[in-house]
Amino acid sequence: MFPSTVIALPATLAQWEVWKWSRTGEAEWRGPAPSPEQAAAGNATVVIGLPARACRTFGFVVPTTDPKLFRQLAFAQLERRGLAAGSAEDTAFHCHVHHKAENSSILSVDVVLPEGAALSLPARTHGLAPAPRFYPLPAGKIVLLEEQARLVLCAGHGGQLVHSQIISGTTDLDAHVAQEVRIASLALPQQGLVPDITGVEVWGEFPAEEVATLARQLGLPVDARARPAPVLRPDLRRASAALLPPSRRTEARARRRRPLGWLAAGLVVAAIFAAGWRQRARLLALEAEAARLEAQVSTVSKDTGRAEGEQSRLKEVQDRWSALRPAVEVRRYPLSQLNALSRCLDSSATVLTRFESKPDAVSVGGTARSAGDAYAFFNAVRAEPDLGLHNWSMPQPYLAADGTATFVITGKPK
Numbered sequence: 365m366f367p368s369t370v371i372a373l374p375a376t377l378a379q380w381e382v383w384k385w386s387r388t389g390e391a392e393w394r395g396p397a398p399s400p401e402q403a404a405a406g407n408a409t410v411v412i413g414l415p416a417r418a419c420r421t422f423g424f425v426v427p428t429t430d431p432k433l434f435r436q437l438a439f440a441q442l443e444r445r446g447l448a449a450g451s452a453e454d455t456a457f458h459c460h461v462h463h464k465a466e467n468s469s470i471l472s473v474d475v476v477l478p479e480g481a482a483l484s485l486p487a488r489t490h491g492l493a494p495a496p497r498f499y500p501l502p503a504g505k506i507v508l509l510e511e512q513a514r515l516v517l518c519a520g521h522g523g524q525l526v527h528s529q530i531i532s533g534t535t536d537l538d539a540h541v542a543q544e545v546r547i548a549s550l551a552l553p554q555q556g557l558v559p560d561i562t563g564v565e566v567w568g569e570f571p572a573e574e575v576a577t578l579a580r581q582l583g584l585p586v587d588a589r590a591r592p593a594p595v596l597r598p599d600l601r602r603a604s605a606a607l608l609p610p611s612r613r614t615e616a617r618a619r620r621r622r623p624l625g626w627l628a629a630g631l632v633v634a635a636i637f638a639a640g641w642r643q644r645a646r647l648l649a650l651e652a653e654a655a656r657l658e659a660q661v662s663t664v665s666k667d668t669g670r671a672e673g674e675q676s677r678l679k680e681v682q683d684r685w686s687a688l689r690p691a692v693e694v695r696r697y698p699l700s701q702l703n704a705l706s707r708c709l710d711s712s713a714t715v716l717t718r719f720e721s722k723p724d725a726v727s728v729g730g731t732a733r734s735a736g737d738a739y740a741f742f743n744a745v746r747a748e749p750d751l752g753l754h755n756w757s758m759p760q761p762y763l764a765a766d767g768t769a770t771f772v773i774t775g776k777p778k
Contacts, residue, residue, distance in 0.1 A: 370404070371410070462521040
């Protein structure tokens, strides 16, 4: 589905695995990489699966089904657990909804830890997500997988990750691992996150005797299997952008809005061109009517009474023509005004989102990276010769929380 997207996932040792999506939507193994930066190839975008030491996932049940409250409740959990990095906007986290009952919902939260925030990201990084979220997890089972020489415990609800934690600094299935698995198998069902645990799966190459010993210690069946190929769902690809650093999230939003902005601008230009074409056709029709009346008056000039009536009609047409004559001025055409406004955009720091041209006023709105960029655009508009038929004014721009400025510039005919 995403032929130009690669995923960098933590390998069993201190390296990374690179997977690429083909046109058929299947994941293709591309080989190991020493770092996520080395995983990026050519113009491909990169989605990075963070190891458990860099990204934490935990689940909880909330007594509401209102999606407007989910993110607020998730951030409250982060603050209570000491995982918030300041405000909600400064904290890289995302809330997933797993199940809605009559009066409650099961949520899980992915939050980037300091080690993940310090990770060097490739220039074309599309998003971040905990690595186990790329794998379909079995229902009613706990999964143990190797991740860069550590052992990670995972549990899912409906096949999607709802809880993960590092349980060992090695990959040995010893008594400590059995104790951690036993605690999780009791705690997660009690919290209402997963159904009763009926077994354990270990993903990777583990000695058969260690697997058998773990099964005896837990009193549960333990199955060993190879780690499956990752799956990049469309909803996960969109959600992964929420875990990027604040500056990267701003850039990602700007990239997503840019095609919509060009489409909107194209529709505005088409509408303005159509309106200008209709107006010009009406003016040409008036000119033709005036010429016809003038010729008719010349032919019937001997009839004084009739001539006076025709001259009166001719004068009315000429007065109407004089009133509409300013519309023939090229600089008053909406398309010409829009072209002149576009020339005032010196960089991608300013984006026009609205343009309206009327006989008594011209209005243009947009967003700028800062208030200074908005005033720079306003000064460029005032200095543009093709916009000199109007007196331009701009109220103080509105500043958003991320520093961007929303402005409206109005031009009145001189």
